[in-house]
Amino acid sequence: MTDISTESAAVRRLWQGLGLPGLVDVHTHFMPDNVLRKVWAHFDALGGYWPITYRDGEQARVARLRGFGVRRYTSLFYAHRPGMAAWLNDWAAGFAAAHPDCLRGATLYPEPSARDYVPAALAAGARVFKAHVQVGGYDPRDPLLDAVWGALADAGVPVVVHCGSGPVPGEHTGPGPFGEVMRRHPELTAVIAHAGSPEYTAFLDLAERYPRVHLDTTMVFTRFTERRAPFPADGYPRLKDLADRVLLGTDYPNIPYPYLEQLDALVGLGLGDDWLRGVLHDNAARLFDL
Template sequence: MTSPAIQATLQRLGIPGLFDVHTHFYPEPMGTKVRAVFETAGPLIGRPWPITYRGSDEELVATLTGFGVRRFSQLTYAHKPGMAEFLNDWSAGFAGRFPAALRCGTFFPEPGAADYVVRRLAGGVELWKVHVQVGNFLVTDPLLDPVWGVLAEAGTPIILHAGSGPVATDCTGPGPVAELLRRHPRLPLVIAHLGAPEYADFLAMAEQYEHVRLDTTMAFTDFFAEMGGAFPAEMLPRLTDLGEKVLLGSDFPNIPYDYPHQIEAIEALGLGDDWLRRVLWQNAADLFGAGPDVTAA
Protein backbone atom coordinates (compact mmCIF):
# COMPACT_ATOMS: atom_id res chain seq x y z
CA MET A 1 0.00 0.00 0.00
CA THR A 2 1.52 3.30 -1.10
CA SER A 3 0.52 6.94 -1.27
CA PRO A 4 1.79 9.04 -4.18
CA ALA A 5 0.93 12.19 -2.20
CA ILE A 6 3.09 11.14 0.75
CA GLN A 7 5.93 10.12 -1.56
CA ALA A 8 5.78 13.52 -3.26
CA THR A 9 5.89 15.27 0.12
CA LEU A 10 8.90 13.24 1.27
CA GLN A 11 10.73 13.97 -1.96
CA ARG A 12 9.99 17.70 -1.77
CA LEU A 13 11.13 17.89 1.86
CA GLY A 14 14.25 15.80 1.25
CA ILE A 15 13.60 13.37 4.12
CA PRO A 16 13.95 9.57 4.01
CA GLY A 17 10.49 8.84 5.34
CA LEU A 18 8.03 9.44 8.15
CA PHE A 19 8.85 8.91 11.84
CA ASP A 20 5.57 8.06 13.59
CA VAL A 21 5.97 8.02 17.39
CA HIS A 22 2.37 7.05 18.19
CA THR A 23 1.38 3.70 16.70
CA HIS A 24 -0.08 0.69 18.49
CA PHE A 25 0.62 -3.02 18.36
CA TYR A 26 -0.73 -5.41 20.99
CA PRO A 27 -0.39 -9.01 22.07
CA GLU A 28 -3.48 -11.17 21.71
CA PRO A 29 -6.11 -11.28 23.07
CA MET A 30 -5.49 -7.68 24.11
CA GLY A 31 -5.56 -6.47 20.50
CA THR A 32 -8.96 -8.01 19.87
CA LYS A 33 -10.35 -6.50 23.08
CA VAL A 34 -9.01 -3.03 22.22
CA ARG A 35 -10.54 -3.14 18.74
CA ALA A 36 -13.87 -4.22 20.23
CA VAL A 37 -13.90 -1.20 22.56
CA PHE A 38 -13.46 1.13 19.60
CA GLU A 39 -15.91 -0.58 17.29
CA THR A 40 -18.69 -0.88 19.88
CA ALA A 41 -18.29 2.78 20.92
CA GLY A 42 -17.29 1.81 24.43
CA PRO A 43 -17.74 4.19 27.38
CA LEU A 44 -14.27 5.75 26.90
CA ILE A 45 -14.83 6.22 23.15
CA GLY A 46 -18.24 7.86 23.04
CA ARG A 47 -19.03 7.45 19.33
CA PRO A 48 -18.71 4.93 16.46
CA TRP A 49 -15.05 4.43 15.59
CA PRO A 50 -14.61 1.88 12.76
CA ILE A 51 -10.99 0.73 12.53
CA THR A 52 -9.50 0.98 9.04
CA TYR A 53 -6.49 -1.33 9.34
CA ARG A 54 -6.40 -4.96 10.44
CA GLY A 55 -4.06 -7.89 10.13
CA SER A 56 -1.12 -9.63 11.72
CA ASP A 57 1.82 -7.68 13.10
CA GLU A 58 3.71 -8.46 9.91
CA GLU A 59 0.87 -7.26 7.70
CA LEU A 60 0.35 -4.07 9.68
CA VAL A 61 4.06 -3.23 9.68
CA ALA A 62 4.13 -3.79 5.92
CA THR A 63 1.15 -1.45 5.52
CA LEU A 64 2.77 1.21 7.68
CA THR A 65 6.13 1.06 5.94
CA GLY A 66 4.35 1.04 2.58
CA PHE A 67 3.11 4.52 3.41
CA GLY A 68 6.70 5.68 3.85
CA VAL A 69 7.01 5.23 7.61
CA ARG A 70 10.63 4.36 8.37
CA ARG A 71 10.49 4.34 12.16
CA PHE A 72 7.54 3.82 14.47
CA SER A 73 6.52 2.90 18.00
CA GLN A 74 4.53 -0.08 19.28
CA LEU A 75 2.74 1.41 22.25
CA THR A 76 0.94 -0.70 24.82
CA TYR A 77 -0.42 0.51 28.15
CA ALA A 78 -1.23 -1.20 31.42
CA HIS A 79 -4.66 -0.69 32.99
CA LYS A 80 -4.34 -2.85 36.11
CA PRO A 81 -1.64 -4.00 38.54
CA GLY A 82 0.60 -6.85 37.42
CA MET A 83 0.05 -6.20 33.72
CA ALA A 84 2.91 -3.87 32.78
CA GLU A 85 5.73 -6.38 32.88
CA PHE A 86 3.85 -8.86 30.68
CA LEU A 87 3.41 -6.08 28.14
CA ASN A 88 7.03 -5.01 28.48
CA ASP A 89 8.20 -8.56 27.74
CA TRP A 90 5.99 -8.67 24.66
CA SER A 91 7.18 -5.26 23.48
CA ALA A 92 10.82 -6.29 23.78
CA GLY A 93 10.09 -9.27 21.56
CA PHE A 94 8.27 -7.08 19.04
CA ALA A 95 11.25 -4.72 18.77
CA GLY A 96 13.46 -7.76 18.24
CA ARG A 97 11.29 -8.87 15.32
CA PHE A 98 11.00 -5.43 13.72
CA PRO A 99 14.26 -3.41 13.90
CA ALA A 100 12.56 -0.19 12.74
CA ALA A 101 10.35 -0.21 15.84
CA LEU A 102 11.28 1.80 18.91
CA ARG A 103 11.79 -0.27 22.04
CA CYS A 104 8.75 0.70 24.11
CA GLY A 105 7.54 0.12 27.66
CA THR A 106 4.72 0.93 30.02
CA PHE A 107 4.14 1.10 33.77
CA PHE A 108 1.32 1.32 36.28
CA PRO A 109 1.01 2.80 39.80
CA GLU A 110 1.89 -0.29 41.80
CA PRO A 111 4.53 -1.33 44.31
CA GLY A 112 7.82 -2.08 42.59
CA ALA A 113 7.09 0.00 39.49
CA ALA A 114 10.29 2.00 39.84
CA ASP A 115 12.30 -1.23 40.08
CA TYR A 116 11.03 -2.68 36.82
CA VAL A 117 11.29 0.68 35.08
CA VAL A 118 14.98 0.80 36.04
CA ARG A 119 15.46 -2.74 34.69
CA ARG A 120 13.70 -1.93 31.44
CA LEU A 121 15.77 1.20 30.97
CA ALA A 122 18.89 -0.92 31.35
CA GLY A 123 17.40 -3.25 28.74
CA GLY A 124 17.11 -0.44 26.23
CA VAL A 125 13.57 0.97 26.45
CA GLU A 126 13.51 4.16 24.37
CA LEU A 127 9.91 5.31 24.81
CA TRP A 128 7.19 4.81 27.44
CA LYS A 129 3.42 5.02 27.13
CA VAL A 130 0.98 6.05 29.87
CA HIS A 131 -2.78 6.35 29.31
CA VAL A 132 -4.50 7.78 32.38
CA GLN A 133 -7.99 7.62 30.87
CA VAL A 134 -7.78 3.86 30.25
CA GLY A 135 -5.70 3.16 33.36
CA ASN A 136 -8.00 5.25 35.55
CA PHE A 137 -5.21 6.74 37.67
CA LEU A 138 -3.76 10.17 38.33
CA VAL A 139 -0.23 10.97 37.22
CA THR A 140 0.25 12.35 40.75
CA ASP A 141 -0.39 8.95 42.35
CA PRO A 142 2.26 8.58 45.10
CA LEU A 143 3.19 5.13 43.77
CA LEU A 144 4.38 6.80 40.56
CA ASP A 145 6.52 9.50 42.15
CA PRO A 146 9.72 7.38 42.24
CA VAL A 147 9.07 6.33 38.62
CA TRP A 148 8.85 9.94 37.47
CA GLY A 149 12.07 10.71 39.34
CA VAL A 150 13.87 7.87 37.55
CA LEU A 151 12.59 8.94 34.15
CA ALA A 152 13.37 12.62 34.70
CA GLU A 153 16.93 11.60 35.51
CA ALA A 154 17.18 9.16 32.59
CA GLY A 155 15.63 11.57 30.07
CA THR A 156 13.65 8.80 28.35
CA PRO A 157 10.48 10.21 26.73
CA ILE A 158 7.00 9.24 27.90
CA ILE A 159 3.99 9.56 25.60
CA LEU A 160 1.24 10.65 27.96
CA HIS A 161 -2.44 10.58 27.05
CA ALA A 162 -3.84 12.95 29.66
CA GLY A 163 -6.10 15.22 27.62
CA SER A 164 -9.83 14.78 28.17
CA GLY A 165 -10.56 13.48 24.67
CA PRO A 166 -12.42 11.51 23.57
CA VAL A 167 -14.20 11.19 26.95
CA ALA A 168 -13.24 13.06 30.12
CA THR A 169 -12.72 11.22 33.39
CA ASP A 170 -11.69 12.24 36.89
CA CYS A 171 -8.09 11.40 35.94
CA THR A 172 -7.78 13.40 32.70
CA GLY A 173 -7.09 17.06 32.08
CA PRO A 174 -4.15 19.44 32.44
CA GLY A 175 -4.34 20.01 36.21
CA PRO A 176 -2.63 16.83 37.41
CA VAL A 177 0.01 17.10 34.67
CA ALA A 178 0.79 20.68 35.65
CA GLU A 179 1.28 19.52 39.24
CA LEU A 180 3.48 16.64 38.05
CA LEU A 181 5.72 19.03 36.14
CA ARG A 182 6.00 21.32 39.14
CA ARG A 183 7.38 18.34 41.04
CA HIS A 184 9.54 17.04 38.17
CA PRO A 185 10.27 19.96 35.80
CA ARG A 186 12.81 17.96 33.76
CA LEU A 187 10.36 15.18 32.95
CA PRO A 188 10.44 14.43 29.18
CA LEU A 189 6.72 14.16 28.47
CA VAL A 190 5.28 13.90 24.96
CA ILE A 191 1.67 15.04 25.22
CA ALA A 192 -0.47 12.81 23.00
CA HIS A 193 -3.02 14.31 20.61
CA LEU A 194 -1.58 17.81 21.31
CA GLY A 195 -3.49 17.51 24.60
CA ALA A 196 -6.92 17.60 22.95
CA PRO A 197 -9.24 19.18 23.77
CA GLU A 198 -7.28 21.24 26.35
CA TYR A 199 -4.87 22.48 23.68
CA ALA A 200 -4.06 25.83 25.25
CA ASP A 201 -3.05 24.38 28.61
CA PHE A 202 -0.80 21.71 27.16
CA LEU A 203 0.79 24.08 24.64
CA ALA A 204 1.63 26.32 27.59
CA MET A 205 3.41 23.41 29.29
CA ALA A 206 5.49 22.79 26.16
CA GLU A 207 6.33 26.48 26.08
CA GLN A 208 7.29 26.56 29.76
CA TYR A 209 9.18 23.28 30.21
CA GLU A 210 12.27 22.50 28.17
CA HIS A 211 11.64 18.77 27.84
CA VAL A 212 7.88 18.74 27.19
CA ARG A 213 6.86 17.92 23.63
CA LEU A 214 3.61 17.26 21.75
CA ASP A 215 2.49 14.69 19.22
CA THR A 216 0.02 15.31 16.41
CA THR A 217 -1.99 12.09 16.79
CA MET A 218 -5.37 12.52 15.04
CA ALA A 219 -5.17 16.30 15.36
CA PHE A 220 -6.37 18.31 12.35
CA THR A 221 -8.23 15.34 10.82
CA ASP A 222 -11.86 15.63 9.76
CA PHE A 223 -12.82 12.94 12.27
CA PHE A 224 -11.29 14.87 15.17
CA ALA A 225 -13.08 18.03 14.09
CA GLU A 226 -16.40 16.17 13.98
CA MET A 227 -15.76 15.02 17.56
CA GLY A 228 -15.47 18.63 18.67
CA GLY A 229 -11.69 18.47 18.87
CA ALA A 230 -10.76 20.92 16.13
CA PHE A 231 -7.48 22.70 16.84
CA PRO A 232 -8.16 26.45 17.25
CA ALA A 233 -6.78 28.41 14.30
CA GLU A 234 -5.66 31.22 16.60
CA MET A 235 -3.21 28.82 18.26
CA LEU A 236 -1.39 27.91 15.05
CA PRO A 237 1.31 30.58 15.53
CA ARG A 238 2.15 29.02 18.92
CA LEU A 239 2.36 25.61 17.28
CA THR A 240 4.66 27.06 14.64
CA ASP A 241 6.94 28.50 17.32
CA LEU A 242 7.06 25.05 18.98
CA GLY A 243 8.18 23.44 15.73
CA GLU A 244 11.17 21.67 17.27
CA LYS A 245 8.92 20.11 19.93
CA VAL A 246 6.17 18.66 17.74
CA LEU A 247 6.35 14.99 16.70
CA LEU A 248 4.28 13.08 14.17
CA GLY A 249 1.78 10.62 15.66
CA SER A 250 -1.12 8.78 14.05
CA ASP A 251 -2.74 6.11 16.34
CA PHE A 252 -2.32 3.56 13.51
CA PRO A 253 -3.97 1.09 13.14
CA ASN A 254 -6.80 2.28 15.40
CA ILE A 255 -7.94 5.04 13.07
CA PRO A 256 -11.29 5.45 11.27
CA TYR A 257 -9.78 6.89 8.05
CA ASP A 258 -6.91 6.22 5.68
CA TYR A 259 -3.42 6.83 7.06
CA PRO A 260 -2.49 9.48 4.43
CA HIS A 261 -5.31 11.73 5.67
CA GLN A 262 -3.30 12.56 8.82
CA ILE A 263 -0.31 13.64 6.73
CA GLU A 264 -2.46 15.63 4.33
CA ALA A 265 -4.20 17.39 7.24
CA ILE A 266 -0.88 18.41 8.79
CA GLU A 267 0.48 19.61 5.47
CA ALA A 268 -2.72 21.59 4.82
CA LEU A 269 -1.96 23.78 7.85
CA GLY A 270 0.49 25.63 5.63
CA LEU A 271 3.08 26.16 8.37
CA GLY A 272 6.00 25.88 5.96
CA ASP A 273 8.31 23.17 4.69
CA ASP A 274 10.88 23.62 7.46
CA TRP A 275 8.21 23.08 10.15
CA LEU A 276 6.78 20.14 8.23
CA ARG A 277 10.21 18.57 7.72
CA ARG A 278 10.88 18.70 11.44
CA VAL A 279 7.48 17.32 12.44
CA LEU A 280 7.35 14.46 9.93
CA TRP A 281 10.91 13.26 10.46
CA GLN A 282 13.69 15.33 11.94
CA ASN A 283 12.45 16.03 15.47
CA ALA A 284 11.93 12.36 16.23
CA ALA A 285 15.12 11.33 14.41
CA ASP A 286 17.04 13.79 16.58
CA LEU A 287 15.36 12.45 19.72
CA PHE A 288 15.60 8.72 19.05
CA GLY A 289 18.04 8.30 16.17
CA ALA A 290 17.31 7.69 12.52
CA GLY A 291 17.34 3.92 12.97
CA PRO A 292 18.76 1.00 11.02
CA ASP A 293 19.93 1.68 7.47
CA VAL A 294 18.45 5.17 7.48
CA THR A 295 20.43 8.39 7.28
CA ALA A 296 18.59 11.55 8.30
CA ALA A 297 18.56 14.23 5.64
Protein backbone atom coordinates (compact mmCIF):
# COMPACT_ATOMS: atom_id res chain seq x y z
CA MET A 1 0.00 0.00 0.00
CA THR A 2 1.15 3.54 -0.70
CA ASP A 3 2.66 5.28 2.32
CA ILE A 4 -0.21 7.02 4.12
CA SER A 5 1.42 10.43 4.46
CA THR A 6 2.61 10.37 0.85
CA GLU A 7 -0.81 9.43 -0.48
CA SER A 8 -2.60 12.02 1.67
CA ALA A 9 -0.29 14.74 0.41
CA ALA A 10 -0.89 13.69 -3.21
CA VAL A 11 -4.67 13.65 -2.76
CA ARG A 12 -4.58 17.10 -1.18
CA ARG A 13 -2.42 18.53 -3.93
CA LEU A 14 -4.95 17.36 -6.49
CA TRP A 15 -8.01 19.09 -5.04
CA GLN A 16 -6.08 22.12 -3.84
CA GLY A 17 -4.79 22.59 -7.39
CA LEU A 18 -8.41 22.85 -8.52
CA GLY A 19 -9.16 25.51 -5.91
CA LEU A 20 -11.54 23.25 -3.97
CA PRO A 21 -12.08 23.25 -0.19
CA GLY A 22 -11.83 19.44 -0.16
CA LEU A 23 -13.65 16.38 -1.49
CA VAL A 24 -17.14 14.99 -1.04
CA ASP A 25 -17.24 11.20 -1.45
CA VAL A 26 -20.79 9.87 -1.76
CA HIS A 27 -19.85 6.17 -1.84
CA THR A 28 -17.84 5.06 1.19
CA HIS A 29 -18.64 2.20 3.54
CA PHE A 30 -18.88 2.22 7.30
CA MET A 31 -20.97 -0.42 9.03
CA PRO A 32 -21.01 -2.50 12.22
CA ASP A 33 -17.71 -4.30 12.67
CA ASN A 34 -19.19 -7.80 12.44
CA VAL A 35 -20.95 -6.91 9.19
CA LEU A 36 -17.86 -5.30 7.67
CA ARG A 37 -15.75 -8.35 8.52
CA LYS A 38 -18.21 -10.55 6.63
CA VAL A 39 -17.89 -8.24 3.65
CA TRP A 40 -14.11 -8.50 3.83
CA ALA A 41 -14.33 -12.29 4.16
CA HIS A 42 -16.34 -12.35 0.92
CA PHE A 43 -13.56 -10.51 -0.92
CA ASP A 44 -10.87 -12.63 0.74
CA ALA A 45 -12.58 -15.74 -0.61
CA LEU A 46 -11.85 -14.51 -4.15
CA GLY A 47 -8.29 -15.73 -3.71
CA GLY A 48 -6.37 -12.48 -3.90
CA TYR A 49 -8.28 -11.01 -6.83
CA TRP A 50 -9.73 -8.22 -4.66
CA PRO A 51 -7.44 -7.33 -1.74
CA ILE A 52 -8.79 -4.78 0.74
CA THR A 53 -6.35 -1.86 0.66
CA TYR A 54 -7.52 -0.12 3.84
CA ARG A 55 -8.09 -3.00 6.24
CA ASP A 56 -7.73 -1.33 9.63
CA GLY A 57 -9.84 -0.06 12.50
CA GLU A 58 -12.80 2.24 12.19
CA GLN A 59 -11.16 5.32 13.68
CA ALA A 60 -8.08 4.87 11.49
CA ARG A 61 -10.32 4.68 8.42
CA VAL A 62 -12.14 7.85 9.45
CA ALA A 63 -8.86 9.63 10.15
CA ARG A 64 -7.48 8.67 6.74
CA LEU A 65 -10.47 10.22 4.95
CA ARG A 66 -9.93 13.40 6.93
CA GLY A 67 -6.26 13.26 6.02
CA PHE A 68 -7.23 13.07 2.37
CA GLY A 69 -9.33 16.19 2.85
CA VAL A 70 -12.72 14.49 2.44
CA ARG A 71 -15.15 17.06 3.88
CA ARG A 72 -18.18 14.77 3.79
CA TYR A 73 -18.58 11.05 3.22
CA THR A 74 -21.22 8.35 3.63
CA SER A 75 -21.63 5.25 5.78
CA LEU A 76 -23.26 3.12 3.08
CA PHE A 77 -24.50 -0.28 4.19
CA TYR A 78 -27.23 -2.59 2.97
CA ALA A 79 -29.64 -5.27 4.08
CA HIS A 80 -29.72 -8.71 2.47
CA ARG A 81 -32.52 -10.26 4.51
CA PRO A 82 -35.68 -9.19 6.37
CA GLY A 83 -35.30 -7.65 9.81
CA MET A 84 -31.83 -6.27 9.13
CA ALA A 85 -32.41 -2.75 7.80
CA ALA A 86 -33.95 -1.18 10.90
CA TRP A 87 -31.11 -2.10 13.25
CA LEU A 88 -28.52 -1.02 10.67
CA ASN A 89 -30.29 2.33 10.49
CA ASP A 90 -30.11 2.61 14.28
CA TRP A 91 -26.39 1.88 14.16
CA ALA A 92 -25.90 4.54 11.48
CA ALA A 93 -27.62 7.16 13.63
CA GLY A 94 -25.02 6.61 16.34
CA PHE A 95 -22.14 6.61 13.88
CA ALA A 96 -23.22 9.90 12.32
CA ALA A 97 -23.70 11.47 15.75
CA ALA A 98 -20.11 10.53 16.61
CA HIS A 99 -18.74 11.63 13.22
CA PRO A 100 -20.43 14.86 12.09
CA ASP A 101 -18.59 14.82 8.75
CA CYS A 102 -20.51 11.65 7.82
CA LEU A 103 -23.82 12.13 6.01
CA ARG A 104 -26.26 10.12 8.10
CA GLY A 105 -27.24 7.00 6.18
CA ALA A 106 -30.02 4.45 6.09
CA THR A 107 -31.03 1.44 4.04
CA LEU A 108 -34.14 -0.47 3.02
CA TYR A 109 -35.37 -3.91 2.13
CA PRO A 110 -38.70 -5.14 0.65
CA GLU A 111 -40.54 -6.05 3.85
CA PRO A 112 -43.77 -4.76 5.43
CA SER A 113 -41.91 -2.82 8.13
CA ALA A 114 -40.11 -0.71 5.49
CA ARG A 115 -43.26 1.39 5.25
CA ASP A 116 -42.58 2.45 8.86
CA TYR A 117 -38.79 2.49 9.31
CA VAL A 118 -38.01 4.45 6.14
CA PRO A 119 -40.23 7.43 7.09
CA ALA A 120 -38.88 7.15 10.64
CA ALA A 121 -35.30 7.38 9.38
CA LEU A 122 -36.23 10.35 7.20
CA ALA A 123 -37.90 12.11 10.12
CA ALA A 124 -34.85 11.43 12.30
CA GLY A 125 -32.50 13.08 9.81
CA ALA A 126 -31.24 10.45 7.37
CA ARG A 127 -29.60 12.27 4.44
CA VAL A 128 -28.76 9.39 2.11
CA PHE A 129 -30.10 5.85 1.61
CA LYS A 130 -28.43 2.81 0.08
CA ALA A 131 -30.26 0.14 -1.92
CA HIS A 132 -28.22 -2.85 -3.12
CA VAL A 133 -30.31 -4.80 -5.60
CA GLN A 134 -27.50 -7.26 -6.30
CA VAL A 135 -26.53 -8.22 -2.74
CA GLY A 136 -30.10 -7.95 -1.48
CA GLY A 137 -31.31 -10.17 -4.28
CA TYR A 138 -34.61 -8.34 -4.51
CA ASP A 139 -36.66 -6.79 -7.27
CA PRO A 140 -36.73 -3.00 -6.83
CA ARG A 141 -40.25 -3.08 -8.32
CA ASP A 142 -41.49 -5.16 -5.38
CA PRO A 143 -44.87 -3.72 -4.26
CA LEU A 144 -43.51 -3.57 -0.70
CA LEU A 145 -41.11 -0.87 -1.88
CA ASP A 146 -43.50 1.25 -3.92
CA ALA A 147 -44.52 3.48 -1.00
CA VAL A 148 -40.88 3.61 0.12
CA TRP A 149 -39.67 4.95 -3.23
CA GLY A 150 -42.54 7.42 -3.10
CA ALA A 151 -41.55 8.62 0.38
CA LEU A 152 -37.95 9.09 -0.72
CA ALA A 153 -39.04 10.96 -3.83
CA ASP A 154 -41.29 13.25 -1.79
CA ALA A 155 -38.50 13.92 0.72
CA GLY A 156 -35.93 14.62 -1.98
CA VAL A 157 -33.39 12.49 -0.11
CA PRO A 158 -30.88 10.77 -2.41
CA VAL A 159 -30.69 6.99 -2.59
CA VAL A 160 -27.50 5.36 -3.86
CA VAL A 161 -28.66 2.34 -5.85
CA HIS A 162 -26.44 -0.55 -6.92
CA CYS A 163 -28.55 -1.82 -9.79
CA GLY A 164 -25.96 -2.45 -12.49
CA SER A 165 -24.90 -6.03 -13.17
CA GLY A 166 -21.28 -5.63 -12.08
CA PRO A 167 -19.28 -7.29 -10.76
CA VAL A 168 -21.65 -10.29 -10.95
CA PRO A 169 -25.16 -10.15 -12.48
CA GLY A 170 -28.15 -10.71 -10.23
CA GLU A 171 -31.68 -11.77 -11.03
CA HIS A 172 -32.94 -8.17 -10.84
CA THR A 173 -29.88 -6.15 -11.88
CA GLY A 174 -29.54 -4.20 -15.10
CA PRO A 175 -31.35 -1.09 -16.31
CA GLY A 176 -34.78 -2.67 -16.77
CA PRO A 177 -36.03 -3.17 -13.19
CA PHE A 178 -34.79 0.09 -11.75
CA GLY A 179 -35.76 1.91 -14.92
CA GLU A 180 -39.32 0.84 -14.16
CA VAL A 181 -38.97 2.28 -10.64
CA MET A 182 -37.97 5.61 -12.17
CA ARG A 183 -40.92 5.46 -14.56
CA ARG A 184 -43.24 5.12 -11.57
CA HIS A 185 -41.37 7.70 -9.46
CA PRO A 186 -39.76 10.19 -11.86
CA GLU A 187 -38.98 12.65 -9.03
CA LEU A 188 -36.86 10.12 -7.13
CA THR A 189 -33.34 11.40 -6.47
CA ALA A 190 -31.28 8.37 -7.44
CA VAL A 191 -27.51 8.02 -7.55
CA ILE A 192 -26.60 5.07 -9.75
CA ALA A 193 -23.63 3.36 -8.10
CA HIS A 194 -20.60 2.54 -10.26
CA ALA A 195 -22.27 4.55 -13.07
CA GLY A 196 -24.33 1.40 -13.71
CA SER A 197 -21.33 -0.78 -14.62
CA PRO A 198 -21.20 -2.61 -16.95
CA GLU A 199 -24.44 -1.28 -18.53
CA TYR A 200 -23.04 2.23 -18.74
CA THR A 201 -24.86 3.27 -21.91
CA ALA A 202 -28.29 2.28 -20.62
CA PHE A 203 -27.76 4.14 -17.35
CA LEU A 204 -26.53 7.21 -19.18
CA ASP A 205 -29.84 6.99 -21.06
CA LEU A 206 -31.66 6.86 -17.72
CA ALA A 207 -29.82 9.93 -16.41
CA GLU A 208 -30.62 11.84 -19.59
CA ARG A 209 -34.29 10.87 -19.30
CA TYR A 210 -34.77 11.75 -15.61
CA PRO A 211 -33.26 14.99 -14.28
CA ARG A 212 -33.04 13.65 -10.70
CA VAL A 213 -30.87 10.66 -11.68
CA HIS A 214 -27.15 11.00 -10.93
CA LEU A 215 -24.16 8.72 -11.55
CA ASP A 216 -21.36 8.03 -9.11
CA THR A 217 -17.83 7.25 -10.25
CA THR A 218 -17.17 4.36 -7.86
CA MET A 219 -14.34 2.21 -9.26
CA VAL A 220 -15.16 3.32 -12.80
CA PHE A 221 -12.27 4.34 -15.11
CA THR A 222 -9.64 2.71 -12.86
CA ARG A 223 -7.27 0.15 -14.33
CA PHE A 224 -8.92 -2.53 -12.20
CA THR A 225 -12.38 -1.92 -13.68
CA GLU A 226 -11.28 -1.08 -17.21
CA ARG A 227 -9.88 -4.60 -17.58
CA ARG A 228 -13.31 -6.19 -17.06
CA ALA A 229 -15.86 -3.49 -17.78
CA PRO A 230 -14.35 -0.69 -19.87
CA PHE A 231 -16.32 2.51 -20.14
CA PRO A 232 -17.40 3.07 -23.77
CA ALA A 233 -15.55 5.76 -25.69
CA ASP A 234 -18.80 7.29 -26.94
CA GLY A 235 -19.91 7.78 -23.35
CA TYR A 236 -17.34 10.44 -22.47
CA PRO A 237 -19.09 13.34 -24.26
CA ARG A 238 -22.30 12.30 -22.52
CA LEU A 239 -20.53 12.40 -19.14
CA LYS A 240 -19.45 15.94 -19.91
CA ASP A 241 -23.01 16.90 -20.84
CA LEU A 242 -24.15 15.47 -17.48
CA ALA A 243 -21.47 17.50 -15.69
CA ASP A 244 -23.73 18.58 -12.82
CA ARG A 245 -24.95 15.04 -12.08
CA VAL A 246 -21.74 13.04 -11.81
CA LEU A 247 -20.55 12.53 -8.23
CA LEU A 248 -17.33 11.25 -6.72
CA GLY A 249 -17.64 7.76 -5.27
CA THR A 250 -14.78 5.40 -4.39
CA ASP A 251 -15.98 2.33 -2.40
CA TYR A 252 -13.43 3.19 0.31
CA PRO A 253 -12.20 1.20 2.21
CA ASN A 254 -13.17 -1.88 0.18
CA ILE A 255 -11.00 -1.16 -2.83
CA PRO A 256 -8.10 -3.19 -4.28
CA TYR A 257 -5.90 -0.13 -4.98
CA PRO A 258 -5.03 3.22 -3.37
CA TYR A 259 -7.70 5.92 -3.02
CA LEU A 260 -5.61 8.21 -5.20
CA GLU A 261 -6.06 5.90 -8.18
CA GLN A 262 -9.75 6.81 -8.46
CA LEU A 263 -8.93 10.50 -8.53
CA ASP A 264 -6.11 10.08 -11.03
CA ALA A 265 -8.45 8.09 -13.28
CA LEU A 266 -10.93 10.97 -13.28
CA VAL A 267 -8.22 13.50 -14.07
CA GLY A 268 -7.04 11.24 -16.88
CA LEU A 269 -10.39 11.48 -18.66
CA GLY A 270 -9.43 14.96 -19.82
CA LEU A 271 -12.92 16.40 -19.38
CA GLY A 272 -11.63 19.67 -17.94
CA ASP A 273 -11.12 21.35 -14.58
CA ASP A 274 -14.68 22.64 -14.34
CA TRP A 275 -16.00 19.09 -14.77
CA LEU A 276 -13.55 17.82 -12.14
CA ARG A 277 -14.54 20.51 -9.65
CA GLY A 278 -18.15 19.51 -10.01
CA VAL A 279 -17.48 15.79 -9.67
CA LEU A 280 -15.05 16.01 -6.77
CA HIS A 281 -16.98 18.50 -4.68
CA ASP A 282 -19.48 20.98 -6.08
CA ASN A 283 -22.19 18.62 -7.38
CA ALA A 284 -22.50 16.71 -4.12
CA ALA A 285 -22.23 19.92 -2.09
CA ARG A 286 -25.22 21.23 -4.00
CA LEU A 287 -27.15 17.96 -3.82
CA PHE A 288 -26.72 17.65 -0.05
CA ASP A 289 -26.84 21.39 0.61
CA LEU A 290 -23.43 21.39 2.31
